[in-house]
Amino acid sequence: MIVLILIASALMALISVIQFKNEARRYHQDRLERKEYAIKEHINYVLATTTYPLTEQNLPLIFKDKIHELADIHNLEINIYSLNGKLLKSSKASFSVDDVSPPIPNYIIRLVQSSIEKRYVDIKNVDGLKNRSSYSQIKDNKFKPLGILNLPYVEDDSFYEDEIQEFLIRLSQVYAFMLLIAFGLAYFLASYITKSLKTISDKINETSLNQKNEKIVIEANSREINSLIKAYNDMVDKLEESATMLAQSEREQAWREMAKQVAHEIKNPLTPMRLTVQSFERKFNPEDPDLKQKLNDYSKTLIQQIDTMSSVASAFSNFASMPAQQNETLNVVEVVEFSLDIFNEDYIVFESDSAEIITKMDRTQLVRIITNLVKNAIQAIPEEQVEKSIHVAVNRVENNVNITVKDNGIGIETENIEYIFEPKFTTKTSGMGLGLGIIKNIIENYKGTITFETEYGKGTTFTVSLPIIEK
Template sequence: MLKGFKMSMLSLRIRIFLSMIVLILIASILMASISIIQFKNEARDYHQERLERKETAIKEHINYVLSTTTYPLTPRNLGVIFKDKIHELAQIHSLEINIYSLNGKLLKSSKAKFSVDSVSPPIPKYILKLVQSSIEKRYVDIKNINGVKNRSSYSQIKDEKFKPLGILNIPYVEDDGFYEKELQNFLIRLGQVYAFMLVIAFALAYFLASYITQSLKTISDRLSETSLNQKNQKIVLEANSKEINLLINAYNDMVDELEKSAVKLAQSEREEAWREMAKQVAHEIKNPLTPMRLTVQSFQRKFDANDPELKQKLKDYSDTLIQQIDTMSAVASAFSNFASMPAQQNETLNVVEVVELALDIFNEDYLVFESDEKEIITKMDRTQLIRIITNLVKNAIQAIPEQQAEKKVLVSVRRHPSEVIIMVRDNGSGIENQFQDKIFEPKFTTKNSGMGLGLGIIKNIIENYKGTITFETQTGQGTTFMVALPLTSA
């Protein structure tokens, strides 16, 4: 929409500039409009006064003819009296003259005989009434014929005793050619003057807009550079505006307060960082302990000295314990080096195999693993991948209520064009709406949904590999976590 481009989206400099230009344009339009109206009024007054002057002169001439005629002054004799004189009058005054009887019938006209109808139309009755009812016994009828204004005056012809003898009609066509030419010349000159003024206005508006907004531009640039994490410079500027000086002083005071706040914030962040580090390290150390405990308990429960696969099972149990010990070692090393927890030790591995191996520590018979392929190769840290799987599976198991009859946790691995998708789905109680925005926060935990600090940590691990973790949940039906990790070349 055109309104999408609002004035509020323009800079102050452009708005000042446009405002001044608009004012000049409005002034020029108003001046041209007033000039046109004035010229039209002058033309109207001129034609009105000219018709009155002509009418007065003709009536004086008619009165002279009436005073010198030898015919009796009666309405019947008007045609005879002006039989020859009417053409002389029309020639002297350069106007058409018509003489009507008192009832509106045409008696004599200065028109040539061939242009006068055999039966000339009488004066309309409404005009006769207006002439008779007016104080001056006169009426001017104005009509537009083919776009040209025609005036036609009607007035009574009286004898020396002011007795009405007939009606004088003087048709008058307004010729505005002179005024139209003068108006056109004036508008051309006005346009030239305003074009010159517009050029000057452009330059002046640009200069004034730049001058007014220069100080604001300095403040704006400095504000955009202001940051809590750096030493901010004050504005050393004396503007010509009291309001801008108040703004500069307010900014400088803000810089002082910001510096004090930055010192307090830095100290608080250091303290918070140590507390958070301690919590995360404690959580990461506890994380491997759970699968180690489960592995040992599983070994105790299933140990059989006569089992022909005893050596292989001992090897699997040992590998699992060693992996968890390596994880604890990586956490400790990362903490000591103040690096990310744990540090990445990328290697070429089969995601399907590592995920399946990570699930061996869980004894739940409702835990199901699926994969369309036996081998999906990528390059990443083995211990971090195991940590992702164990955290998600453990949370899925904890999300299913103990009293629930049918339990199911599905772990699937599949290949997407350029990434591997690991999905962990449970049919537990789901995540309540008020907790959905918080489950990846480091400090968030709830026993009902089984989400602890681990989700925040594995999210960081996944994002370090340019991957994503998302979830879908329905209260009372379960939750599905989806991890997408890019497939890097081996």
């Protein structure tokens, strides 16, 4: 809108200047023609009433006094030339005639003679002013050429220049006022339009696949914005359907993968159990003196494999159905220190920067977190390693309590880092790899986070951050 107003004002000013110049040109042209017609009529009257014979040689005598009278009456300089271009009589003073009015150039004489009206207007710029000089033939009553009438005319555009200057000032004032109005209208119009767009933009920024998104319930006056709102609301519906389908697909995929892993873990002990039973059946001898010892070995083997399957079932059960949270206000420092008492390793060191850091969560779940992390740290250190170290620390960082478990074990290889919290992933020769997946779910249920830093060959540090409450 503002640009259009600026362009319109520039075009209007340009057109106005051109129009005023054209008006001035037409005015001067018409004025010179009117003056010339009136002077020629007056000259014809003088020729008709003179007593001198009408010849070219008598023109200075005929207009000896009359030429000044004509110049005064018509307020215009008058020059009379012979047919060959020599000045015969001029309304100017005699001392300035030779300097101001030289003979008529030959090309002008030819143009006058060759034109139908026997007239020619020569236009020149002198000292920045446009001069029009009209040349036309003077004829007697029988239309015989007697001489050439010259009327010099200087175009005075001061009036038009003042007019156009005043007009441009008024035009600029009007357009300046319109421009201010346009600024105001543009501002309020843009604010009105972008208000709806801002609402839509905020809703789009808040849109997420992992939450229930709200629809936009505003009615805009713009059909295009209403179409955009409708498209967004339709997208929210489709996104919710897609999220539901995706969640269902992910759950089904997760359970399928878990079922494969559980089946695999159960098959592992079944094979040695089958071989043991077959071997016992083949070698069974009731009269064998070592029968009792063999029966004990056989029983121990079966019980060991049964315990393995029981642990697999327990781990899967713990992961599949998390127990209900029994939240209580507890001292994290105290619970962590208590959790470490079950470990006999003398290289486990505990420290805290405060004797009491209070949070609200399930004590059993916190114990499970600490136990699992410390157990993993112990298993990460090779048996043959001489210097073993596990450092457990509890520190307060702003509104969170950080629990760190640092070991100097073998660390985690780079290709395994992104899979470390996957439920079925493990680098150990035993177990299902559900521990870190379970404690990650526990921590996230309490609005916490678990991260780790590792360097292969030097060790790993796990950091659990949980929100705390003031006493």
